[in-house]
Amino acid sequence: xxxxxxxxxxxxxxxxxxxxxxxxxxxxxxxxxxxxxxxxxxxxxxxxxxxxxxxxxxxxxxxxxxxxxxxxxxxxxxxxxxxxxxxxxxxxxxxxxxxxxxxxxxxxx
Amino acid sequence: xxxxxxxxxxxxxxxxxxxxxxxxxxxxxxxxxxxxxxxxxxxxxxxxxxxxxxxxxxxxxxxxxxxxxxxxxxxxxxxxxxxxxxxxxxxxxxxxxxxxxxxxxxxxxxxxxxxxxxxxxxxxxxxxxxxxxxxxxxxxxxxxxxxxxxxxxxxxxxxxxxxxxxxxxxxxxxxxxxxxxxxxxxxxxxxxxxxxxxxxxxxxxx
Amino acid sequence: xxxxxxxxxxxxxxxxxxxxxxxxxxxxxxxxxxxxxxxxxxxxxxxxxxxxxxxxxxxxxxxxxxxxxxxxxxxxxxxxxxxxxxxxxxxxxxxxxxxxxxxxxxxxxxxxxxxxxxxxxxxxxxxxxxxxxxxxxxxxxxxxxxxxxxxxxxxxxxxxxxxxxxxxxxxxxxxxxxxxxxxxxxxxxxxxxxxxxxxxxxxxxxxxxxxxxxxxxxxxxxxxxxxxxxxxxxxxxxxxxxxxxxxxxxxxxxxxxxxxxxxxxxxxxxxxxxxxxxxxxxxxxxxxxxxxxxxxxxxxxxxxxxxxxxxxxxxxxxxxxxxxxxxxxxxxxxxxxxxxxxxxxxxxxxxxxxxxxxxxxxxxxxxxxxxxxxxxxxxxxxxxxxxxxxxxxxxxxxxxxxxxxxxxxxxxxxxxxxxxxxxxxxxxxxxxxxxxxxxxxxxxxxxxxxxxxxxxxxxxxxxxxxxxxxxxxxxxxxxxxxxxxxxxxxxxxxxxxxxxxxxxxxxxxxxxxxxxxxxxxxxxxxxxxxxxxxxxxxxxxxxxxxxxxxxxxxxxxxxxxxxxxxxxxxxxxxxxxxxxxxxxxxxxxxxxxxxxxxxxxxxxxxxxxxxxxxxxxxxxxxxxxxxxxxxx
Numbered sequence: 001x002x003x004x005x006x007x008x009x010x011x012x013x014x015x016x017x018x019x020x021x022x023x024x025x026x027x028x029x030x031x032x033x034x035x036x037x038x039x040x041x042x043x044x045x046x047x048x049x050x051x052x053x054x055x056x057x058x059x060x061x062x063x064x065x066x067x068x069x070x071x072x073x074x075x076x077x078x079x080x081x082x083x084x085x086x087x088x089x090x091x092x093x094x095x096x097x098x099x100x101x102x103x104x105x106x107x108x109x
Numbered sequence: 110x111x112x113x114x115x116x117x118x119x120x121x122x123x124x125x126x127x128x129x130x131x132x133x134x135x136x137x138x139x140x141x142x143x144x145x146x147x148x149x150x151x152x153x154x155x156x157x158x159x160x161x162x163x164x165x166x167x168x169x170x171x172x173x174x175x176x177x178x179x180x181x182x183x184x185x186x187x188x189x190x191x192x193x194x195x196x197x198x199x200x201x202x203x204x205x206x207x208x209x210x211x212x213x214x215x216x217x218x219x220x221x222x223x224x225x226x227x228x229x230x231x232x233x234x235x236x237x238x239x240x241x242x243x244x245x246x247x248x249x250x251x252x253x254x255x256x257x258x259x260x261x262x263x264x265x266x267x268x269x270x271x272x273x274x275x276x277x278x279x280x281x282x283x284x285x286x287x288x289x290x291x292x293x294x295x296x297x298x299x300x301x302x303x304x305x306x307x308x309x310x311x312x313x314x315x
Numbered sequence: 316x317x318x319x320x321x322x323x324x325x326x327x328x329x330x331x332x333x334x335x336x337x338x339x340x341x342x343x344x345x346x347x348x349x350x351x352x353x354x355x356x357x358x359x360x361x362x363x364x365x366x367x368x369x370x371x372x373x374x375x376x377x378x379x380x381x382x383x384x385x386x387x388x389x390x391x392x393x394x395x396x397x398x399x400x401x402x403x404x405x406x407x408x409x410x411x412x413x414x415x416x417x418x419x420x421x422x423x424x425x426x427x428x429x430x431x432x433x434x435x436x437x438x439x440x441x442x443x444x445x446x447x448x449x450x451x452x453x454x455x456x457x458x459x460x461x462x463x464x465x466x467x468x469x470x471x472x473x474x475x476x477x478x479x480x481x482x483x484x485x486x487x488x489x490x491x492x493x494x495x496x497x498x499x500x501x502x503x504x505x506x507x508x509x510x511x512x513x514x515x516x517x518x519x520x521x522x523x524x525x526x527x528x529x530x531x532x533x534x535x536x537x538x539x540x541x542x543x544x545x546x547x548x549x550x551x552x553x554x555x556x557x558x559x560x561x562x563x564x565x566x567x568x569x570x571x572x573x574x575x576x577x578x579x580x581x582x583x584x585x586x587x588x589x590x591x592x593x594x595x596x597x598x599x600x601x602x603x604x605x606x607x608x609x610x611x612x613x614x615x616x617x618x619x620x621x622x623x624x625x626x627x628x629x630x631x632x633x634x635x636x637x638x639x640x641x642x643x644x645x646x647x648x649x650x651x652x653x654x655x656x657x658x659x660x661x662x663x664x665x666x667x668x669x670x671x672x673x674x675x676x677x678x679x680x681x682x683x684x685x686x687x688x689x690x691x692x693x694x695x696x697x698x699x700x701x702x703x704x705x706x707x708x709x710x711x712x713x714x715x716x717x718x719x720x721x722x723x724x725x726x727x728x729x730x731x732x733x734x735x736x737x738x739x740x741x742x743x744x745x746x747x748x749x750x751x752x753x754x755x756x757x758x759x760x761x762x763x764x765x766x767x768x769x770x771x772x773x774x775x776x777x778x779x780x781x782x783x784x785x786x787x788x789x790x791x792x793x794x795x796x797x798x799x800x801x802x803x804x805x806x807x808x809x810x811x812x813x814x815x816x817x818x819x820x821x822x823x824x825x826x827x828x829x830x831x832x833x834x835x836x837x838x839x840x841x842x843x844x845x846x847x848x849x850x851x852x853x854x855x856x857x858x859x860x861x862x863x864x865x866x867x868x869x870x871x872x873x874x875x876x877x878x879x880x881x882x883x884x885x886x887x888x889x890x891x892x893x894x895x896x897x898x899x900x901x902x903x904x905x906x907x908x909x910x911x912x913x914x915x916x917x918x919x920x921x922x923x924x925x926x927x928x929x930x931x932x933x934x935x936x937x938x939x940x941x942x943x944x945x946x947x
Contacts, residue, residue: 016316024197031190038186038305042179046309052458054647055314063306067299069270075191075295084497085139092143095525095565095612096150106616126842129498133421140524144486151562155536155547162553164546229322239543244553247545251536266322292631 030073037062138289142296144276149300153307157246160312164243166234169312178309181224182301185260189218189298192291199287204279207287210269214294218264225257245295249308251270256304266290327873333937337872339423340832345727349720351434352401358441359393360794362386364397367751373772385470389441390838391454392474395574396481397437399712403577404429404488404933406719407516409727411492413823413830416501416839416846419611419668422495423870424931429487431880436481437457439887443473450474455563456537458556461543467711470893475538476887482527482534483883489523492516495787501822502861506603510821510845514601515580518608524575525612530566530893542894548838557622564615572611576604576705578715579646583656584666585722586650588818589665593845603642610639617931620691638833643679643745647672648728662816663737667718670745674714676824681756696766701760705752717744717797722816728863729829744793750786758917820848825858833867836941864942866935872932878922886915911935 041062044055072078077086138204160169195210229250232238240250267290277283329337334876340342366386369377378386412420443449450470452461461471496517509517537559538872539545546552548559562851587594589698593599650672659665681703685691694700717740725731758779765768770776814824825847826835837860843849852859889911897903905911 024194025192025305025505026195031186034186035183038153041306041310042175042193045313046185052314053662056311058315059306059310063302066302070189070295070299070302074189075159075292078877084136085271088140088143088493088521089146089489091521091525093150094148095529096153098612099147099150099562100157101528101566102616103158103558106123106561109623109625133494133498137422137425140490140493144490144524144528147525148532151529151532154382155532155562158558159547159554160544162555164553188845211916221836238541239540241552242546244546244549244555245541247536247547249543249551249553251539251547269924273928277930287929 027073033069034066063101100109124299126298131281134285134289135292138292145296147254148261149252149255149303152252153303156252156308159244159248160308162244163244166242166246167232168237169187169245169249169308171310172236172238173309174234174303175309175313177224177228178305181221181303183230184217184221185298188214188221189295191217192294194310196288196291199279202252203277204274207279208271208274210288211267211274215264215267215271218260218294222260222264225253253308254305256297256300259300263290263294263297267294334872336744336877337427337645337874339870339872340425341408341412341420341423342829342832344426345405345410348401348405348408348433349727351430351437352398352405355393355397355441356399357794359390359398360791361391364787364791367784369768370770370786371784372781373567373770373777376769378768380498381448381451384453384723384766385444385449387766388450388453388456388470388474389444392440392478392869393437394831395454395570396478396485397433397440397553397710399574399708401433401437401717402484402517402716402720403574404433404485406581406716406723407488407492407577410723410823411495411516412499412515413826414513415496415499415504415833415932416822416835416841417495418498418834418838418867419499419870420491420500422491423927424489424873424876426491427873428876428879429484431484431876432487432883433484434480435880435884436477436484436887437573438511439480439884440473440477443470443477443799456565457563458537458540458559459550461537461541463548463702465620469895472538472541472891475534475541477892479531479534479538480554480880480883480887484880485523486527486531489520489527492520492683493524498518499843501835501838504846507598508844508846511583511597512577513734514582515576515583518604519573519576520574522608524574524609526569529562530570533562533566536562538890543891545611553758557619560622561615561617564618565612568615569611570709571607571704572607574712575715576607577686577800578671578712579604581715581719581722582650582671583646584821585664585668585718586653587845588661588722588816588820589660589668590654591818593848594649595652596645597844599645600649603634603645606642607639610635610642612794614639617686617688617691620688622694623640628790632913633686633688637683640679640683647676648924652930654831663732663734663741664718665720666741667714670741671714671829672709674706674748677690678703678710679759689813694759696764697759698755698763698765701765701914702752702755709752711750714745717741720797723823724804725811725815725828726823728805729811730804730807730928731811731815732804733800734897736796736803740793740796740800742793743796744790747786747789747793749789749793751783752786753867754782754786758783758795774778814847818848820845822846822858822937825850833869833936833941836862836867838862864938866937867941868933868935870933871931873926875922875926882915882918882920882922884915886912889913889915898904 017054041059043048044058048060071089077089119262163169191210191213194215195207200209227311238246240247270287270290273283274287279287328334335343335347340348365378366383368384369375369386406428410603429834440450444470446468448468450456450461450466450473451468452466452471452474456471456474461474477643477654479576494507536545536547540547540549540554548552548554548556550556574769583594585599613633614636616628617636620629620632659669661669681699685694685700685703758776759765761775761779763776771909772781809829811828813827815828816824819825822839822841823830825839840856840861841845842859847858889906889909892906893909893912895903895906897906900905
């Protein structure tokens, strides 16, 4: 019925799965990766003594990396047929980041 | 055509229509998450603007305790992994494992909520840090509370889905619901990544 | 599976009022949006005329200053959120599924939910008139004016909570249309073959999705400040009122593009039809729409030039704002070139569309003037700004809506509106509009501030204000002419042709007026842009079907959306009055202990749970039934 196959998410048992269902290994790797990133962030703060600006950069990089990996693998955004979800998540994050810029630069002066 | 027919034990007359509804649901939920990103983005912006305004009340670094935050983070991260396992079980049509992993996810969600309630209770009763204390306190409770409310909603939602899986089994109707709830749960975890980084860790840094 | 169930279940089909309360049919929901939006538009219009009557002469005392503040606040709030937004949704519901060749929207149930939450939110907001005073802090509700210190009545609580509920409905509607347009297009209708109105509806829905969550948060923060004693905008507690201005305009500026883009879409349908030419520069129209939407999120602080953000921010937002004139100019020229050399017919719909073009250009030009930060220090908070935004919202959007209503009325109701009355509507409204607002530019330049209840004589304000008020009354008469047209037309029998304008280009004109509940007996095959026109030019009377005739699956009607919205309404009232000092002990028990709030939320959640637990199998319209209804 739909003309645009590429825009549709093709998860769930409703769609033909030719390929074997993937194993848990990949997701455990993502999990361990997330744990490591989290640990680095906590360690950077718990250790103290590191330059504040540098700590903030570490925190942000760790958070963004973790979110990237989790959305890609656990929410399947890296899979085919996710053009529209990716576009709309980018849109959401874009507007969210304009809000952050506003809060950091244009509320107090 | 689909695996669902094996689960159902009957062939759908219009599998492509059932498919369209399911696909619409997943797509519509993605769109909703795009909106949620802006919702939390605005809450984070508010928090970032006001996080230094403690109004002679407790400051972030006086208040927060890293071990509790770390425990909450670990719980939520593991629950995100268990809901991945649930979806893998769903793809294999292994309904028993699906229910099991969902139950584990709900239990972990409850654990997270318990920790958060304990934390808020400590702040309010022992630190006299409540909604009215300062702009920082208002922003803190609103941002973290919104996230907590999302977790609570997810716990109730997934519990209802578990009940439905017991009653109806895995069908082309229940499967998209479970899938969508897992997306929601991952998104909550993603938001938490920013909360522990921006609210708690950054609060400790000062 | 659904098929098998549909035979075993006989689905309840309601009639009369229950039919309207339970309908999930997008065409009926469109009519509901039109009625409700028209109702609120009428209330907002009466408020506007009262404002103008108060300002007809210097030192007038028709209304008190407090009532005047309530009138201007409710006029702006009602018109934007409850008047024009629902009429946009009315047209989107009535037309979009037909234009893309779909039998339904992606989420019929959510569509109904979106309508009822909007309606209950709007009713809650307007209840303020009879429950202790309407909101009085302006439609922007800037703190500290909107704080409990300066707005001690519940007026602003009605604003925060009423808009919260209504905004939820809008957000739901936006998601529904996004999903519908992404997944439900007929075979062959690629994105670049979509009619322009569908495109603008798509982009508008995307903007709703990204803008409304911001105001959701803003309203939460403001209601927490007022009802829970939070300190977001309270300077004494460490808060900052500028934060509200930012959040409000991060939503508020995209909101005005949310409003105007569908009007652009309507004009882009009407002008080609009545010029018998295809739209000039289709792909540049699409590109311009997307660019306007993108820039619309980057310019919010031009509402705050005088706040003191500093020269860097002001310069940035000034330039970004001026950039928007480029894609908008592209659109204006495209419409002109569409008319160029066309066989133009001056129907009522086309009069409004053609009238839109110069009117909107005037609003756009004053927009560029306001975008210049230094000049804005002079214009800010004067009637120049009032004139500017009424030129784009009334001269742009409302002209567009009238055009769309005249154009699609036969498709919605099966009856063509009376052309004579339609032309009266246009001339009365257009002349009244320019009389009202053109002079306001000069009032502003002469220094008359907006939002003032009265003014002293002999400041050169007197005659201009008088002209403005007469113009407002003319606009009111124009709207009455439209209502008379609606009443007169509704007495005529249903008998409009499928393609009453004879030059219809898009798919909605290939099916009967009004369409059957399933829209298309067979989903059409789309072979190009302006699909129906293309078939007509190829000598075909109908669209080529893309599927054989088969049973059509329909969703069941449901009362649950109504119940969910009612629950939110009750919860909203409960939250709002939770801090009230009641003399009655029962009232203070149920409100101050949050019992009403909890009961309302329980009603909503119970309805949500019921929706989740009981599967909607829908029902089928069988082939015999389809054939029985004749040609579709």
